[in-house]
Structure formats: structure tokens, C-alpha cells
Amino acid sequence: MADITAEPFDFPARFGEMALVVIDMQRDFAEPGGFGASLGNDVSRIGRIVPDVKRLLEGFRAAGLPVIHTMECHRPDLSDLPPAKRDRGNPALRIGDEGPMGRVLIVGEPGTDILAELAPIDGEIVIEKPGKGAFYATPLGEILKQKGITQLVFAGVTTEVCVQTTMREANDRGYECLLCEEATESYFPDFKAAAIAMIRAQGAIVGWTAHIDNILKGLP
Ligand code: C5J
16 A cells, blocks of 8 residues: 545555546547537637646556546437437537537547547547446446456546546445546636535545646556
8 A cells, every 4th residue: 555645635545456537538528619619618728638637647557557538428329318418508519419520429420539649548448428427327337346446546527527426426336536636627717626625525525636746656
């Protein structure tokens, strides 16, 4: 066991049981013309964390620790897209509509892809998820159980939506969760700060948060 400097207190790392989970670093959330932009968001904020997400990925790869990527996406026939999700808000483009990067958030479309700089490499797991949380309607729980993973380090977007939802799902399932502060982002800086504060409040009620250098220097 080795401690990673974190808040609200050091994270008791067990590297043999740890995986990195990179949430939804997809073109649709990070590039103009995608789903995030269609909701009126400034997507440039997401692009700014790419170098740190890459550093974290490379650190886990170099340490030989498992890496899991998630993608928010739906089947082409939309059979896994509840009307309540498709109809929500007033976006310029709805999920499944044809946009400048293909059909929005549909599996296999160019906009749904993970950013090229962060693309999964051979042996890494990719979870396609129809919800905000990565456990809902996916095999993630089974995969983690098979691999004996009990600790999850999180990166990705957006902090208060898919990242926090997945951390809460994981926390309820008994995983110890650590969020890398520099490798996550929101379209709303206040929401990122609030999500980080909520996660680590009350003695790590959802999990821990840590700076990237402390995570990287703690890796074996
Ligand atoms: C959102 C996500 N924000 N990956 N998705 O719709 O956070």
C-alpha cells in the first residue's frame, strides 16, 4: 500500500487493484459542431485539459495499470435512447440528428469518437454507455469484478455530469474513487469547483480528489 497525497486525506492506493477511468473525452463534447456546442456551451474549456488527460493516461500505461475509456453514445436505431433524454432542453441538434460530424452521439459516427490524442490503445477497455453513469446498462461492473479492481482513478468530462454520476455509482458499489482535478473539466467553472467540493466533503463521502503530479509521482 502507498498513499497518494489527496483531499480530504491521503488516498490509500493499492496499485494491484487500481484502474484509470477516462470519461467521455469525445469529439462531440470537445469540438465545435458537436453535442456540447449544440447545447450552447463553450467547448474550448474541454480542449484545455487534453494534455493533462494524456499525461495521466501515459502514466498509467507506463505503470502497466489498466485503462478504461467510456463513450456516451447510442445505437443507430435509438432503441437505447429514452424519449426523456432525446427531448430534454432545446439543443440546435438532438441526439441522433445529422450534424457536421455525423449523427450526434451515435456509435460509429466521427463526432462520437474519442479525441485522437487520447484514443484507446490495444488492450484498453472501451465502455459504450447510453446514460450519464458508466455502470448503467453496461458491462463495467462485471469487467471490474473479473479484473479484481477495487480502486478507480477518474478523469474526463464533464465533472458534474458524467464524471460525478459515475463516481457516485462506483462509490455505492464499494469502489474507492479518486478524481484527478486537472484532468477533468466542465463547461461551467463553478460547477467543476462545486462537484469537487461535494465529492470530497464529509470525509470523502463520494471519494477523494488529487492533483495530477501527486497521482503521477505515486504510481509504481
Ligand atoms: C453530458 C457528459 N454532459 N459526458 N455528458 O451530457 O458529461
